[in-house]
Amino acid sequence: MNLLRTAARALALFTLAATLAAPADARTLEEIRKDGRIVIATEGAFAPFNFFEGKQLTGFEIDVANAIAAKMGVKPEWKAIGFDALLAGLQQGRWDMVIASHGITEERAKAVTFADPHYCSGGVIVAKDSRIRGAGDLAGRKVAVQTGTTYLDNVKKIAGVAEVKNFPQDADARNALATGRVDAWVTDRFVAKQALAAHPGAGMKMGDFLFVERIASAVAKGNQPLVAEIDRALAAIMADGTYAAISKKWFHEDVRCK
Ligand code: ARG
Numbered sequence: 566m567n568l569l570r571t572a573a574r575a576l577a578l579f580t581l582a583a584t585l586a587a588p589a590d591a592r593t594l595e596e597i598r599k600d601g602r603i604v605i606a607t608e609g610a611f612a613p614f615n616f617f618e619g620k621q622l623t624g625f626e627i628d629v630a631n632a633i634a635a636k637m638g639v640k641p642e643w644k645a646i647g648f649d650a651l652l653a654g655l656q657q658g659r660w661d662m663v664i665a666s667h668g669i670t671e672e673r674a675k676a677v678t679f680a681d682p683h684y685c686s687g688g689v690i691v692a693k694d695s696r697i698r699g700a701g702d703l704a705g706r707k708v709a710v711q712t713g714t715t716y717l718d719n720v721k722k723i724a725g726v727a728e729v730k731n732f733p734q735d736a737d738a739r740n741a742l743a744t745g746r747v748d749a750w751v752t753d754r755f756v757a758k759q760a761l762a763a764h765p766g767a768g769m770k771m772g773d774f775l776f777v778e779r780i781a782s783a784v785a786k787g788n789q790p791l792v793a794e795i796d797r798a799l800a801a802i803m804a805d806g807t808y809a810a811i812s813k814k815w816f817h818e819d820v821r822c823k
Contacts, residue, residue, distance in 0.1 A: 574657035590658035591785030594794055597661055600642040605630050606660040609645035610734045614666045614761050614816050619646070625815040626664045629683050629799075630782065632807050636798035647733065649713045652677050655785040662795065666753065668715040670779030677783040680795045683813075685775040687777035688716045691742060691757050691769050698772035704747035709738035716751040719776045743767040751775055755816060781823055 577783050580788045597603050605624060607615040615624040622643050634641040644660055655677050669679050696702060705726035710716040712731040720729050730747055732738040739760055742750040750769075752760075784791045802808045803821060812819045 572651065574809065579791075591788050592653060592661055593788070594659060594790040597791065598641060600639075602642045603634050603637065603662060604642045604644065604660040605634070605662045605664060606644040606646050606654060607649055607663070608648045608651065608665045610648075610736060611666055611753075613755065615664070625781075625811060625820075626666065626683070628811040628814070629802070629808065630662070630664045632802045632811065633782075633795060633798040636801050637794055638755060649733070652783060652816050655783060658785070661791065662782055662784055664782040667783060669781050670715060670718075673761075673783070676786060678786050678788055678792050679781040679783050681799055682781045682822045683778035683799060683808075684780050684820040685777065686754050686780060686820065688719055688751050688775045689754045689757050690749050690751055690772035691739075691761070691776055692772060693745075693768045694741065694772065695750050695770050700773075701777055702772070705750060707746070707752045709741040709747040711738050711752070715776070715778055720751050730818050740771075742769060750789075755820070768771040 586718065607622070609615055609617050613624055614626045615622070617623070622645060627643070627665045631641050646654065651665050652667070654660055655663055663677075664683070667673065669682065669695060673679070688758065690700075690703070692698075695707065700723050703720070703723050705727050707728045707730060707773050708726055709732060710720055712733055715816065716727065717731065720726060730738070730741060732741065735752055735756065738750050741747045743764060753778055754774070761769055761771060782795060784795070806820065809819055812821065
């Protein structure tokens with residue numbers, strides 16, 4: 566009994582120490598300022614938010630984060646990393662900020678600190694069969710989603726789905742639908758819109774929203790001065806027309822949360 570209690574206490578202390586130690590690996594706002602550059606990680610495979618045009622990283626979130634860095638007076642240094650590794654790299658201090666269309670969830674907020682949302686969207690159902698539109702139509706169906714996403718979390722909650730197929734990249738999930746290996750693909754509304762326009766021959770149709778979410782960038786858990794500075798810069802570009810122009814360029818509409 567005593568031994569158990571000691572072990573439990575040791576574990577609690579260890580967990581606490583680990584929690585407190587985590588932000589120490591991340592760079593402070595002061596260090597970032599002194600260095601003159603902020604290291605930003607994204608995926609680079611989620612058009613039109615973050616993707617490659619040849620060797621050039623581009624997209625709505627690249628423009629937004631570049632504008633945020635400009636307001637902060639620092640130079641952005643970009644890294645493109647697999648989606649699954651992005652948030653963990655913050656705790657390890659491998660980069661200062663992540664912007665990759667992460668929906669704000671309770672689970673993620675335990676591990677990282679989210680900035681204010683830079684857009685609002687949601688997961689939609691895409692299928693070739695126009696009878697597959699809503700959550701109820703997914704019963705008995707095979708559904709493709711990207712690994713580690715809120716699309717996966719939300720599809721898992723639907724009763725009766727025959728199979729959820731995971732793909733490391735969202736484009737592979739889309740391809741599974743296009744080639745008929747699954748019945749539906751769940752992805753972001755704006756990603757779906759662009760994919761449908763880019764592949765008109767595939768016969769994919771957009772169904773209903775499965776859920777809505779607020780999308781934000783993130784920093785290492787507890788890095789308050791840095792997140793406050795990002796929030797201040799985001800508010801500034803939202804107020805001075807920079808954000809509106811970027812949003813119009815990519816979506817012909819303003820995608821900020823209302
Ligand atoms: N919005 C979804 C989420 O929060 C998907 C994000 C996917 N982002 C990406 N760069 N592939 O999980």
